[in-house]
Amino acid sequence: MTDLNGKNIIVTGASGGIGNSIVEKLNQAGANILASGTKTEKLDEIKSKYGNIKTLKFDISQNDKIDEFIENATKELGGSLDCMVNNAGITHDNLAIRMSLEEWQKVIDINLTSTFLMSKSAIKKMLKNKSGRIVNITSVVGHTGNLGQANYTASKAGIIAMSKSLAIEYAKKNININCISPGFIKTAMTDKLDDKFKEAIISKIPSARLGEPDDIANAVLFLCTDQSSYINGETLHVNGGMYMA
Numbered sequence: 078m079t080d081l082n083g084k085n086i087i088v089t090g091a092s093g094g095i096g097n098s099i100v101e102k103l104n105q106a107g108a109n110i111l112a113s114g115t116k117t118e119k120l121d122e123i124k125s126k127y128g129n130i131k132t133l134k135f136d137i138s139q140n141d142k143i144d145e146f147i148e149n150a151t152k153e154l155g156g157s158l159d160c161m162v163n164n165a166g167i168t169h170d171n172l173a174i175r176m177s178l179e180e181w182q183k184v185i186d187i188n189l190t191s192t193f194l195m196s197k198s199a200i201k202k203m204l205k206n207k208s209g210r211i212v213n214i215t216s217v218v219g220h221t222g223n224l225g226q227a228n229y230t231a232s233k234a235g236i237i238a239m240s241k242s243l244a245i246e247y248a249k250k251n252i253n254i255n256c257i258s259p260g261f262i263k264t265a266m267t268d269k270l271d272d273k274f275k276e277a278i279i280s281k282i283p284s285a286r287l288g289e290p291d292d293i294a295n296a297v298l299f300l301c302t303d304q305s306s307y308i309n310g311e312t313l314h315v316n317g318g319m320y321m322a
Contacts, residue, residue, distance in 0.1 A: 081106040081108035084107075085151070086108045086110050086162065086301065087111045087147070087154070087158065087162065088103070088111070089135075090214075091112035091113055091132075091164070092112075092119030094265055095290045097123070097290070099294045109129075111131045111150045112132045113150065114132075114134065114165070115136050117134055120132040120133075131154065138186065138191060140190065140191060146198075147199060151202055157205070160209065162211075162214070162301070163192045163196065163236075166187065166233075167184060168184065171225055172225050173227045185228060196239075196240075196254065204250055208251040209252040210301050211240075213240050214297075215233040216233040216258060219232075219234040221320055237256050240254045240255065245310065248309050253305065255311050255313065256311070258316065262287060283318035
C-alpha cells in the first residue's frame with residue numbers, strides 16, 4: 078500500500094508545477110509534509126489549499142544556512158525526518174562558447190552542491206531514526222546531453238553519480254538514496270515553448286505526448302514508501318520512452 082501515515086517529509090521546490098504535484102500526492106498518502114520554496118505567494122497558496130501542510134521559505138543557494146533550515150524544518154515536523162525530496166533547481170542556458178563562468182557556476186552550485194548539502198544534512202537526521210529515504214530529481218538531459226545546457230546537464234548527471242555514492246555509504250544504515258529522471262513534462266515552462274519546437278520534442282517520445290507532473294509525483298510517492306525498500310542507488314526514468322537506460 079502507498080501509505081505514508083506518520084512519515085515526515087521535506088519537499089524543496091514545492092512552488093513549481095512538479096513540486097506542487099509531489100506535495101499533493103504525498104499529502105493524499107497521509108504524510109506530514111513541510112513544503113519549501115522561494116516564492117512566498119506560492120507557499121501561501123499551498124498552505125491555504127492544504128491546511129495540514131507546513132511551509133518554510135528557503136533558498137537552497139544559501140549553503141551556509143542549510144543545516145539550520147533542515148533543523149528548523151525537522152522541528153516543524155515534530156522532531157524527526159523520514160524522507161527528503163530534493164526537487165529545487167534552476168536553469169541558465171547558453172551555448173558553451175558564450176557561457177560565462179558565472180552562468181556555469183551558479184547552476185552547478187544550486188543544482189549539485191546545494192543538493193549534496195541538503196542530502197548530507199538530511200542524512201544526519203535519518204541516522205538518528207536508523208532509516209530514511211532521499212529522492213533527488215534529476216533530468217533526462219543528464220543522460221543524453223542537450224543543446225545550450227552544458228551547465229544544467231553536468232549538474233544533473235552529477236546528482237546521479239553523487240546519489241549512487243551516498244547510497245553505497247548509507248545502505249547499511251537503512252537509508253535509501255534514489256533519483257527520478259523526468260523527461261519533458263507539462264509545466265509553465267513547457268507551455269511557453271513554440272508549437273513547432275514542442276512537436277519536435279514529442280516526435281522523439283515513443284508515448285507521443287509530454288508527461289504530466291503527476292507522473293513524477295507518482296514515482297516520488299513510490300520511492301518514499303516501503304514498497305521501494307530494496308531499491309537503492311537507482312534512477313527511475315519517467316520520460317515516455319524518450320530515453321531507455
